[in-house]
Amino acid sequence: MEALLAAFAAALAPQVLLVVVAASVYGLFIGAVPGLTATMGTALLVPLTFFLEPLAAIGAIVAASTMAIFAGDIPGALLRIPGTPASAAYTDDAYRLTQKGQAGLALGTNLVCSVLGGLIGVAILVLAAPRIARFSLGFSSYEYFWLALLGLSCATAVSRGSAVKGGLSICAGLLISMIGIDIVTGTPRFTFGDTPLIAGVSIIPVLIGMFAITEILRKCATPAPASRPEALRLGALFAGVGGTVWRYKGGVARSSVLGAFIGALPGAGADIAAWISYAVAKRFSREPEKFGTGHAEGIVSASSSNNAALSGAYVPALVFGIPGDTITAILIGVLMMKGVTPGPMVFVMDQGLVGAIFAIFVVANLLLLPLGTVAILLSQRLLAVPANVLFPIILLFCAIGAFATNNAYFDIWIMLAVGLLAFALEENGYPLAPMILALILGPQIEESFMQSIIKADGHLLAFFSRPIAGTLGVLTLAIWLAVALLALRSGRRAAGAARRAG
Numbered sequence: 287m288e289a290l291l292a293a294f295a296a297a298l299a300p301q302v303l304l305v306v307v308a309a310s311v312y313g314l315f316i317g318a319v320p321g322l323t324a325t326m327g328t329a330l331l332v333p334l335t336f337f338l339e340p341l342a343a344i345g346a347i348v349a350a351s352t353m354a355i356f357a358g359d360i361p362g363a364l365l366r367i368p369g370t371p372a373s374a375a376y377t378d379d380a381y382r383l384t385q386k387g388q389a390g391l392a393l394g395t396n397l398v399c400s401v402l403g404g405l406i407g408v409a410i411l412v413l414a415a416p417r418i419a420r421f422s423l424g425f426s427s428y429e430y431f432w433l434a435l436l437g438l439s440c441a442t443a444v445s446r447g448s449a450v451k452g453g454l455s456i457c458a459g460l461l462i463s464m465i466g467i468d469i470v471t472g473t474p475r476f477t478f479g480d481t482p483l484i485a486g487v488s489i490i491p492v493l494i495g496m497f498a499i500t501e502i503l504r505k506c507a508t509p510a511p512a513s514r515p516e517a518l519r520l521g522a523l524f525a526g527v528g529g530t531v532w533r534y535k536g537g538v539a540r541s542s543v544l545g546a547f548i549g550a551l552p553g554a555g556a557d558i559a560a561w562i563s564y565a566v567a568k569r570f571s572r573e574p575e576k577f578g579t580g581h582a583e584g585i586v587s588a589s590s591s592n593n594a595a596l597s598g599a600y601v602p603a604l605v606f607g608i609p610g611d612t613i614t615a616i617l618i619g620v621l622m623m624k625g626v627t628p629g630p631m632v633f634v635m636d637q638g639l640v641g642a643i644f645a646i647f648v649v650a651n652l653l654l655l656p657l658g659t660v661a662i663l664l665s666q667r668l669l670a671v672p673a674n675v676l677f678p679i680i681l682l683f684c685a686i687g688a689f690a691t692n693n694a695y696f697d698i699w700i701m702l703a704v705g706l707l708a709f710a711l712e713e714n715g716y717p718l719a720p721m722i723l724a725l726i727l728g729p730q731i732e733e734s735f736m737q738s739i740i741k742a743d744g745h746l747l748a749f750f751s752r753p754i755a756g757t758l759g760v761l762t763l764a765i766w767l768a769v770a771l772l773a774l775r776s777g778r779r780a781a782g783a784a785r786r787a788g
Contacts, residue, residue: 293641296341297649305338306345306646310653313350314661317357317369319683324354324370324556328613332620340624341642344617348643349650351613352404355556355592356658359396360665363389365680367498372556372592374493374722375564375584382580394527395582396589397658399538402531403590404651406542407549407597412644414601425551427741428749431734432758433551434727436562439765451716458711459724462487462704463732470736482696491688491701492725496718498684499705502677534586537567545591549598556592556599561723563591578719597647604628604640 296302309331316327327350335343358369363380383392425433438456465476466486477483531538541563548559567587568577577584596613603614605628618628626632632640688701708718742748750756 289637289641292638293645294648296638296642297345297645301339302342302345302646303649305342306349306649307653307657309346309349310353310650310657313353314357314657316350317354318360318661318665319369319687324351324358324372325613325616327351327354328616332616335620335623340621340626341639341646343620343624344643345646345650347613347617347620348646349653351596352593352647352650352654353657355596356397356400356589356654357661359400359589360393360662362497363392363396364665365498366501367680367684368493370557371489371493371726372560372595374497374557375560375592375719376588377497378578378719379581379584382578383582383585386580388526388580390524391526391530391582392585393662394524395530395585397655397662398524398527398531399586399589400593400658401651401654402538403542403545404593404597404654405648406539406590407546407594408644408647408651410543410546410594411597411600411647424754426752426755427734427737428752428755429758431731431738431749432755432762434730434734436758436762436765438724438727438731439762439769452720455711455716455718455721456724458707459721460728462492463725463728469729469733482694485692486729487700487725488692488697489726491697492704493722494684494688495701495704496708496722498680499702500709500712500718502681503705503709505677530582531586534583537583537587538590541567541587541591542594545594546598546601548591549595550601556595557726559595559598560588560592561726564588593651600643600647604632604643 297306312331313324313327317324328347331346331350335346338346355370355372358371358373359380360369362368362373362377363384366377366381368374368377380392380396383389461476463486465483466474467484468475474484544563544566545556545559548562549556564577564584564587567584568574571577571583573581573583599614600617603618621628626636626639684701685698688697689695708721711721712718738749739746750759
């Protein structure tokens with residue numbers, strides 16, 4: 287008990303709390319602007335950490351990333367433009383709820399579930415950090431290949447409409463992810479002689495193009511003015527949220543645990559956790575056909591998962607000094623700059639710092655509730671801006687976000703080109719969710735496959751030679767078989783119905 291009180295006393299010290307609150311406001315702004323990701327916001331904080339004590343520097347990074355992941359939900363719900371990649375999984379559901387006049391339910395559910403997921407993730411971080419980190423260290427390239435392929439297979443669960451069109455969308459995403467330098471031969475591919483494409487296509491300009499540019503084009507193509515929800519008030523913001531969260535409380539618990547586990551796997555991150563949790567929620571839902579049409583269950587599961595994944599990513603970072611994602615990679619650099627070496631010995635030599643870090647997580651997630659509420663209410667001012675003024679401003683922010691990714695004008699052209707492509711695909715019934723997921727997971731699948739096939743000397747059975755890899759492989763193949771059988775059964779039913787109708 288004394289150690290717990292000491293940890294919270296250190297986390298709530300005035301100089302530390304002031305930094306945490308300031309970083310929280312900064313993180314809310316970063317997450318709410320499309321293109322400015324949590325990773326980018328964290329990186330911009332690094333120069334400021336030079337002047338801070340170790341705990342205050344860690345608190346700034348934890349608070350900013352926690353707030354940014356949630357704030358990405360706000361433009362997703364109001365404008366169908368995810369502020370961060372982790373918000374992309376449930377943007378359609380949140381936006382369609384807003385169109386139905388339920389913006390308060392969408393954003394209130396996002397906020398409450400983000401807080402709950404973050405707190406559950408912290409509990410898992412505190413109680414099970416060494417065990418989860420030890421398990422993730424057992425992953426080789428074989429396990430990472432199957433895990434990424436399993437995540438890509440979830441695209442078949444989150445896509446709506448034709449399975450063939452969903453598959454083609456996946457292929458388009460994989461094709462875009464392959465642009466650049468071949469990781470084995472080192473030769474350029476699909477660059478068409480353009481030097482900027484040698485570095486590949488960045489995910490941020492693509493995400494902005496898929497959602498923001500597509501939505502702007504859709505608004506321009508719609509003769510009638512789009513309906514806008516009524517401005518929210520504090521009482522309306524949380525109306526119905528308690529009942530919704532309680533109804534899907536099992537999904538909150540399941541997705542939070544799943545998100546924390548995925549976050550603990552190096553390189554996975556909150557965006558993959560959100561996609562997988564969304565797919566799992568749809569698989570076990572009693573109303574899977576409602577997903578993507580404005581259904582709160584998907585929002586509950588995915589928003590719980592991505593915030594829990596933030597805490598999970600600190601497991602390998604603190605216990606073994608292995609970054610769980612890009613944010614914790616930055617954190618490790620800051621700690622080492624402060625003379626603290628992450629690893630098993632930090633739990634022995636500096637238990638007070640570790641306890642204070644855990645307390646910082648709790649404080650940041652609790653601050654998310656009041657500060658997130660203020661951010662949502664302030665964001666309602668967007669609704670009073672006329673569309674002919676709002677969308678040019680959004681387009682400007684999108685261009686800034688795309689440019690800021692690599693400080694390259696070429697990324698703005700990528701954003702525009704992908705936006706036109708995505709608009710054409712969506713207008714013809716091709717789902718964008720599988721394409722996004724394939725773009726995120728494509729490089730990891732290719733790299734893990736090439737490493738594994740080289741180690742296995744071309745023997746495919748080696749991919750099933752390890753217990754965890756074999757389990758993931760069998761599970762992935764079982765999903766493929768189930769999808770094929772369901773598609774075959776649906777085809778036979780459709781053919782039989784056509785014969786009876788004729």
